[in-house]
Amino acid sequence: YEGWYCVSCEAFKQDADLKGxxxxxxxxxxxxxxxxxxYFFKLSSYQDRLQQHIDKHPEFIQPETRRNEVLGWLRAGLQDFSISRSTIKWGIPFPGDDKHVVYVWGDALVNYVTGVGYGTDEAMFKRWWPADLHVIGKDITRFHCLYWPAMLISAGVAVPKRVYAHGFLTVRGEKMSKSLGNYIDPLEAADRFGAEAVRYLLLRELPFDRDGEISWETMTDRFNADLANDLGNFIYRTLSMLQRYFDGKLPAPDGDATALDKQLQTAFEKAVRGQDKHMKALDFTGALDLIWEAVNRGNKYIEESAPWVLAKQSDQRKRLQTVMYNLVEAIRLTTYLISPFLPETAAKVALQIKADLKAPWATAREWGRLAPRTQTALGGVLFPRIEKPEPVA
Ligand SMILES: [Zn+2]
Structure with missing residues (x-):
């Protein structure tokens, strides 16, 4: 075989894959x-079967842009690809020919099945394969949406049910690169914000299905706005008031729900429904938008209900009970909703209000599950504000 080869991709390249x-x-x-x-893998023989599989299972390759890209390669016609290397010595010996080693993508892809017992533990393999969802970067769709499915089909093994290719993080519109110096060091980000918050910031700021721009500045802004202000204050203010007015013991709601109460409940029910829908679609920004809408409805509910005014009026005790119950119930749902994104924070808050994060979601998702008389505890500030870094000249 002769051709252009990128040592970083570990792949032979067609002319269309190169620029200058x-x-x-x-x-x-x-x-x-x-x-x-x-040695070659006869990919061309699998052209029709791959095409049929993709046509029959529209959800197999996501998002749509990546699916179209793969369909384009299919239309252009598939070429056989090299499955062995003979000029390098380091590698897994090629079966039946010790002058060759297995091409790196050949044995790398096979790890997906051998790692879950293929060829060694049939029971484990049956349990875990085929994968429900395979998450990859957008630059390796050719391997995961064509080569690997063809290899599996040739071996008579089921292909993953769904392959999702996410985008890249960009800095000032460009792909991050050490040589250009335009990269955000993940360890430094974890030092500044905590790994927990970094996970949140990336999933909130960037649509998962395409490239997205990040910077220290936007991450700091979002940390302060979303985590320190919106979420942190909502939880801290509510639980402090509960300490002040009820010694931390959750009162029972008393009296009919007002329009304000219903608004709060509706915002959380909407976030709960959105969570189910958006998480299945891997639309994390969509799920988080609804959670933050609900949290901010909670912050407005505090302002509009003014528990500190109710607390001074002896005839408003029942109303104060209802308001505080609703707020803590809103926090309970918040802990469930944020737990995939901010698991440590969710666990901390759950402990403070005695919510069981392991409770089945089918019932936990319902408004009003938190039992009155629950004794809560006030924790520390969850996300202390961070000073903005000096702008780079
Ligand atoms: Zn490359």
Whole structure:
């Protein structure tokens, strides 16, 4: 085989994959002309079966942009790909020919099934395979949506039910690169914000299905606005008031729900329904938008109900009970809703209000599950504000 090869992709490249001799995915890396004897996987024989599978299972490749990209490759016609290397010695010996080693993607892809027992533990393999969801980066769709399914079909093994290719993080519109110096060091981000918050900031700020721009500035802004202000204050203010007015013991609601009460409940019910729908679609920004709408409805509910005014009026005791119950119930639902994104925070808050995060979601998702007379505890500030870094000149 002769052709252009990108050592970073570990893949032979077609002319369309190169620009001025450089790999499109690794624009600072010049492709090398490689000539060697290889064994091939006969991908061309699987063209029709792959096409049929993708047509029959529209959910197989997501999002739509990636599906269209793969369909484009199919239309252009699939070429056989090299499955062995003979010019490098390091690698897994190729079965039946010790002059060759297995092409790196060949044995890398196979890990997905051998890791769950293929060939060694049939019971485990049956339990875990096929994968319900395979999450990959957008630059390796060719391997995961064509090569790997074809290899599985050839071996008579089921293909993953769904492959989802996410986008890249960009800085000032460009792919992060150490040589360009435009990268955000994940360890430094974890030092500044905590790994917990970094996970949240990325999932909130960037649509998962395409490239998204990040910067220290937007991350700091969002940390302060969403976590320190919206979420942190909502929980801290509510639980402080509960301490002040009821010694931390949750009162029972007393009296009919007002329009304000219903508004709060509706916002949380909407977030709960949205969570089910958006998480299945891996639309994390969509789920988080609704959670924050609900949390902010909670913050407005505090302002509009003014528990500190009710507390001074002896004839408003019942109303104060209802308001405080609703607020803590809203916090309970918040802990469930944020637990996939902010698991440590959710666990901390759940402990304070004695919510059981392991309770089945089918019942936990209903408004009004928190038992009156629950003794709560006030924790510390969840997310202390962070000073903005000096702008880079
Ligand atoms: Zn490359």
């Amino acid at each position: 001799g450089y790999c499109l995915i690794h624009p600072t890396l010049k492709a090398q002309w490689l000539k060697e004897e290889n």
